Amino acid sequence: MLERAYKEELRMSTRTSIWNKAALVATVALLAASGCHKKQAAPPPSAMAPENTMPPPTASITADPPAIDLGKSVVLNWRTSNATSVSIDGIGEVPVNGTQTVSPSNSTNFHLVAKNDGGTTEANVRVTVRVPEVPAAPADNEGDMGSDAMFHAKVQDIFFGYDSYDLTPQADASITSAAAYLNAHPAIKILIGGYCDDRGSAEYNITLGENRANAAKTALVSAGVAGNRIRVVSYGKEKQFCTEETDSCWQQNRRDQFSIDR
């Protein structure tokens, strides 16, 4: 307790107000007076000082190439500094610097976490896997828009975490399926609408929805869909799909909605 109180004072002392300095002096005096009678006396100030000087680690990770066909492999290359432990989701503990060849079966976010006593730093890289489409339709489908029902079956809405515009694994799978369908139907242009739940503020939610829609567009373009076939509109929280104040309702509103852009 005393140590914690002392840390509080130490943190406050970085501010320059005389009042706070006086409080610090008073607290140090108090500790000096009472500390030697306690079993856990506070350490002297000089012992405390270095603890907060360790900078957090730096980390970066890259993938080469960033997009592959199914069955091909990709080289992950990561660099960190000052890290005491480094791990990559799905691979586990890894050396502080290194490379590794992986062959994911679908599009994957590789998430690197570097830690030391000063903090934690994260880095991400996305590997897009192009799944070859089994030719479902004859080759003369250049002008074929497909049916709305088929479109919505193959190009499904994707959902996001709270205050997030990162694609989830389910969203990755949806994008892979959507890209395959759109590559097989080059006449279709699509509208990606970015939506948010109704918590938070209207203006910020529009930018959040923009990033959600752009995340899907970027993934589709990486998977071979021409960018000029995709229109992106953020609706923020202005067009609510579900209007109840429940977790499931908020989840339904945090989505990218795909539709044929006619």
Add this chain to the structure above:
Amino acid sequence: MNGTAKGMTERDIVKRSERVAKAKRVVMRMCLPLLSLMVVVAGTAARAQDTFHLETSSGAQSIRLAAANFKSNTPDALPFKNTFDATLFADLSAAGIFDMVSKSLIPQAAPGTPGEMNLAQWSSAPASAAMVAFGNIGVQNGNLVANGFLDDAKNTQYPQVFAKQYMGPPNDDVARQLAHKFADDIIFRLGGGVPGIAESKIYYVKRVGGAKEIWGMDYDGANQHAITHLGQISISPRVSPDNSLIAFSSLGNNGFQIKMFSLLLGRLIHFSNVGGTNLSPAWAPNGQELAFSSSRTGDPEIWVSDPQGEMARRITSYKGPDVSPTWNPKTGSQIGWISGRTGLPQLYIMDSDGSGVTRMTDGGYATSPSWSPNGQFIAFAWNRKYGPGAPGGQDIYVMEIASKRWIQLTHDIGRCDFPSWSPDGRHIVFANAPDGMDSHNRIMTMLADGTGKRALTGPGTDMPNWSWK
């Protein structure tokens, strides 16, 4: 009548030195709350940042002011007189610097001119007024004419502070505007030389069917009227410093885009958006630049352009949403805004060239900043316990920029958002949804210390923006 008024004003000049001294005392009164706010908050910051006392809220330091009912010179002026009296009393009450004498305590005889004024009746109990506003109103030559007087009730030899005549076409709206002008003159004289706000306007968003239109109203909620008829979802109105243009954004085929409405021409004028989503415009105090959020290069960033949308330049470059800029209206050299670069949206400030980025909030969910006219404070909406399933609400806060100390202005009245400062820095208007439902949002006003809250509009109104003057 004009000659009389001029003569009174000249005599007023003789008493000028005394008035100046009084004004200085009043300035001190107005500054003290802010100073004491900072001292108290600074002293107790480590323990309780959200408890403090403002001297304006005690009433003891306020000038005790009586507003007599005006005397009607002509029978046809009676309805206008009633509007004038009610508006004047409401303006002076809302100013936040007066201890108003209740109308039930004032003498029964309404003096119309200085000759009919018996100051002893007003300075003694129960009115005990230090100052008395009075006058007469009538219809003369097709004009509504109000003669307003302000007397110092404690100065028996030369009581008059000022006398002024107000004139306009005889209708109810003009009666209100004349009362606003008289109130502003009184507030200017007794309020430390800070111009009153009774003639200022508030622009806001009004739900009309499935659309949202831009509306405007007087500062007291009167005269609510539509400005746009676009049939679209239009949000974030921001009026230019000279009251001639309203910038806002509307949802169209390509998402939200900034639009510019001329209040002089009564129609939209050109604004270049150049791709991406463009929203949340904010005027620089010189009226020559507009800051806004644009995703024209992919990620939403803060951009600055001229009022036509040309000469656009990007001033932030960091992954994550950047939105809701607000200029320091005092200097024009700093911009506050909201960024999600570290996760949940936080309040930041920077120089207007994009340098010197400083994070102001230490957590929670912060949105909708508005920079105070004196440049010292930013009001914003903050949910400090924000998170899935977390308790707590979104309330209005004011932060002192120099120290990052903050105070909470709303408590337990539902979801609050979009604070906007009055031109005199004494009031804040904001949107409030008592049950948290966006569609139930209404516009409320309060003094900058959080007291005197009252609703100005009914449900279906949102995003208020107070004019610069």
